[in-house]
Amino acid sequence: MRYLPHTKEDIELMLEKTGVPSLKSLFDCIPDKLKTKDELKLPKPLTEWELDEHMDDLTSSINASKKCKYFIGGGSYDHFRPASVNYLISRSEFATAYTPYQPEVSQGTLQGIYEFQTMITELTGMDVATASHYDGGTALAETLLIALNKKKLQKIAVSSLIHPHHREILKTYLYPTGYEIIEIPYNKDGLTDFEQVKNMGDIAGIAVQSPNFFGNIEDLKLARKTCDSKNALFISSFTEGLSLGLLKSPGEFGADLVAGEGQSFGLSKSFGGAGLGLIAGTKKLMRNLPGRLIGKTLDSNGKQGYVLTLATREQHIRREKASSNICSNNGLNAMTAAMYLASVGKTGIREIAQLNHDKAFFLKQELEKVGFKIPFNSEFFNEFVAIAPEGFEAKRKRLEKDKGFYAGIELDKYYPELKNHYLFCATETIKKQDVENLIQEVK
Amino acid sequence: MNSQIGTSGLIFNEPQLWDKSIPGRCGISIPSNDVAKIELSKELTRENVEFPELSEPDVVRHYTRLSQWNFGVDSGMYPLGSCTMKYNPKTNEVQASKQEIAGAHPLIGDDNSQGALKLMYDLQVMLAEITGMHATTVQPAAGAHGELAGMLIIHKYHEKKGRQRSKIIIPDTAHGTNPASATLCGYESIKVSSDENGVLTPEAVAELMDEDTAGIMITNPNTLGLFEKHIKEIADLVHAKGGLVYGDGANMNAIMGYVKPGEIGIDVLHLNLHKTFATPHGGGGPGSGPVVVTKELEPFLPVPIIAKNNDKYVIIEDMPDSIGRMHTFYGHFNVLVKAYSYILSMGAEGLKNVSEYAVLNANYIKESLKGVLNLPYDRPCMHECVFNDKKQAQFHITTMDMAKRLLDLGFHPPTVYFPLVVEGAFMVEPTETESKQTIDEFINAVKTITQEAKENPEILHSAPNITKVTRLDEVQAARKPCLRG
Structure with a gap:
């Protein structure tokens, strides 16, 4: 096997040094009765070339060729990814390093993540951003735990327009410790109905996603006001990070904690993972944040450098008293995001964000022309809800199969009251002609 | 052989991104707008995002220079104990970046994603086989x-x-x-000590196990690199009181093909694909932490699960007793692709060889270095061995000094000061992909350092001496945190 360098002679010399007669005897410290009797039943090993063939064959039944067009988002977005970013992130100095525990030989990862933290604070308008989390949903769960611990309360309010999968994760995380999640209903505009929070009693925080799952931009000013009236922490989340290139940041509205998904920043969709969890907070909450933080410092010669810092919050030091159990995060994806954000820069992020909005608006207009109804009268970023005319579902299925057009996500699975409602999306990868082709098929 | 591999190399200084920014530059090609521009309301939109403005070559040079300040497995031996820093095969990266894998949207449905579901399903089956368990979820995003x-x-x-x-x-x-x-599950942790041989005894566990205790969490081999040989007795007595045995599979690299956790009393076990199954650690993830369970625990697996119905692969979300969802979609799919490719490349015998050579390498290092470093538990080890700095104390040299000096000599240091039960721990896990020749160089480097400890301790105190930066002031970093530029 080409990954294993041991020759017969190496093995003999090494066994001799260890004083063990055979490879098998190295396992004599394991009682015989604990050893397995049979060989592992696995497929016969493949050569590199056979593996290529096998994977070609396997992936031929995934409908995700280059000609596919994505008019869907729902937490995973089709964006252009520059070749330079892919090229840089493949450098094995980044990819094959461990967590930067030895800072003298990890300055690349450390400065890169420090720059990532800086750009995330700028984008979210917050004081501190962590070195990353698994994904948007798990990041959100961690911020809820912070609020509950901080306020020492049992209840927390969560908008019903937070991504349904994220809300499921919240339930999983909060269930064993007995915390109660109260869902805030949505109103006729497809926005969180903050009026309903009034009668909820004491709550540790309010979590709101903007743009919300329907694509609509929430009134975060009202969210902050509602939190103040309840003395609750304001948790703001997002699944489409690019929206922050155009929209006011959660920090500008006074968010205490921000959780988000960073897949839009140069990461492939990859069937939903690995994505990038983002967590940011105010300075006041810095020591409550989960996971790793990189800080700037000086070396013994007074030269600037970077280290992992504030580790006393973390599990390897505090064990059962840690702020979270997270160890590995999604570091390489944070680095990818930093490379992407550095590439798009100040002007690029705004232009791309604006393009997303323009394309989605055009798609909405064209769908309306062929009989789709728009149920919510709110401003949106790159996703919106449309009610389909009769016969659309059959066409939608056929379009996926025949053309590789993914036209909308059925919403009644998540909101049973929304029969025939679809969540549409258009990003900068959608051309006018693509929309016209879709319209041609569905009219 | 005697020429030292560590050298300062040609290392460039590189400022922070925003110090290179020149107004008017952009590093991405912006698609032209073929539809009307629609302004959002003023009260919703922000001022510009203050990001740096850089051209594509600016960005490429920045990150290329940063990368050169990093040590990876591809750069050299990385014997971090408990981290299994083995070689990450390149073909696995190629497979994960195939168009159909990287391009697949997670909500395209079962019919459009059969190949992806089959891959996850087959990986579930193979991981269950390797561990001797009944069912698998590949959803968890990391070991923790x-x-x-x-x-x-x-x-x-x-x-x-x-x-x-x-x-x-x-x-x-x-x-x-x-x-x-x-x-996080609301359980209070009750500590049990290992005995003088570094392993758990049934007696010690029996004293603590009662009917208010949910079970025990055991890492086997443990973090001293020793096999917990009483595992079955311990599992039996935990089960007798109605408890369950959790296995931390972080050290699975030591026992593949020799021990199946499912056959020795483990009820639930997690694996680290970024350790045992050769997916890159990425400077801190993304990893992947599948969980395997017994038949009795299968109904509790997180949703969605990937199942096979006749010849069709399906995503099942409706499992009434499930703990619920752990990840927004199905886990770190592109990491799963790499682990799957690895297992297919290795086969049964290959994986068994992996464990054999990993254990051989660790024992070879243990025997070669126990004369110059103190070995608190002198008995056959599995895939890693733990020394400490007791012999160097007389020269006022610590484990950290030796670790830092190893950087000068061209090696990533072992894990230091863990496990906590060994004072000044120096925990070496070579992995199977290091050759005898490289390991001999490492052994020589450690021997050189222990000699220097006697003759020239100052060079250890000031180490590392040839890295881009020298020892960093971590106290100051924590006292006055500067977390953004």
Whole structure:
């Protein structure tokens, strides 16, 4: 096997040094009765070339060729990814390093993540951003735990327009410790109905996603006001990070904690993972944040450098008293995001964000022309809800199969009251002609 | 052989991104707008995002220079104990970046994603076979996330039995993630000490195990690199009191093809694909932490699960006893692709060889260095061995000094000061992909350092001497945190 360098002679010399007669005897410290009797039943090993063939064959039944067009988002977005970013992130100095525990030989990862933290604070308008989390949903769960611990309360309010999968994760995380999640209903505009929070009693925080799952931009000013009236922490989340290139940041509205998904920043969709969890907070909450933080410092010669810092919050030091159990995060994806954000820069992020909005608006207009109804009268970023005319579902299925057009996500699975409602999306990868082709098929 | 591999090389200084910014530059090609521009309301939109403005070559040079300040497995031997820093095969990266894998949207449905579902399903089956367990979830995003999933399963199991328990037994050698995961499930961690031989005894566990204890979390081989040979007796007595045995599979690299955790009393176990199954660690992830369970615990696995119905692969979300969802979609799919490719490349015999050579390498290092470094537990080890700095104390040299000096000599240091039960621990895990020749160079480097400790301790105190930066002031970094530029 080409990954294993041991020759017969190496093995003999090494066994001799260890004083063990055979490879098998190295396992004599394991009682015989604990050893397995049979060989592992696995497929016969493949050569590199056979593996290529096998994977070609396997992936031929995934409908995700280059000609596919994505008019869907729902937490995973089709964006252009520059070749330079892919090229840089493949450098094995980044990819094959461990967590930067030895800072003298990890300055690349450390400065890169420090720059990532800086750009995330700028984008979210917050004081501190962590070195990353698994994904948007798990990041959100961690911020809820912070609020509950901080306020020492049992209840927390969560908008019903937070991504349904994220809300499921919240339930999983909060269930064993007995915390109660109260869902805030949505109103006729497809926005969180903050009026309903009034009668909820004491709550540790309010979590709101903007743009919300329907694509609509929430009134975060009202969210902050509602939190103040309840003395609750304001948790703001997002699944489409690019929206922050155009929209006011959660920090500008006074968010205490921000959780988000960073897949839009140069990461492939990859069937939903690995994505990038983002967590940011105010300075006041810095020591409550989960996971790793990189800080700037000086070396013994007074030269600037970077280290992992504030580790006393973390599990390897505090064990059962840690702020979270997270160890590995999604570091390489944070680095990818930093490379992407550095590439798009100040002007690029705004232009791309604006393009997303323009394309989605055009798609909405064209769908309306062929009989789709728009149920919510709110401003949106790159996703919106449309009610389909009769016969659309059959066409939608056929379009996926025949053309590789993914036209909308059925919403009644998540909101049973929304029969025939679809969540549409258009990003900068959608051309006018693509929309016209879709319209041609569905009219 | 005698020429030292560590050298300062040609290292460039490189400022922070924003110090290179020149107004008017952009590093991405912006698609032209072929539809009307629609302005959002003023009160919703922001001022410009203050990001740096850089051209594509600016960005490429920046990150290329940064990368040159990093040490990876591809640069040199990385014997971090408990981290299994083995070679990450390149073909696995190629497979994960195939158009159909990288391009697949997670909500395209079963019919459009058969190949992806088949891959996950087959990986589930192979991981269950390797560990001797019944069912697998590949959803957890990292080892600690798998631990949390596993502990939630134990929590749910007790709830279904009709009475929740309040405590969990955790050995003093455990990773810090173990007690932290238990806390998230509301369990109080009860510490059990290992004996003078570095392993757990049934007696010590029996003293703590009662009917208010949910179970025990065991890492086997443990973090001293020793096999917990009483595991079966311990599992039996935990089961007798109605508890479950959680296995931390971080060290699975030592026992593939020799021991199946499912056959020695483990009920639930997590694996680290970024350790045992050769996916890159990425400077801190993304990893992947699948969880394997016994038949009895299968109903509690997180949703969605990937199943096979006749010839069709399906995503099942409706499992009434499930602990619920752990990840927004199906886990770190592109990491799963790499682990799957690895297992297919290795086969059964290959994986067994992996464990054999990993254990051979560790024992070879143990025997070669025990004359110059103190070895607190002098007995056959598995895939890693733990020394400490006791012999160097007389020269006022610590484990950290030796670790830093190794950087000068061209090696990544072992894990230091863990496990906590060994004072000044120096924990070496070479992995199977290091050759005898490289390991001999490492052994020589450590021997050189122990000689320097006697003759020239100053060079150790000031080490590392040829890296881009010298020892960093971590106290100042924590006292006055500067976390953004």
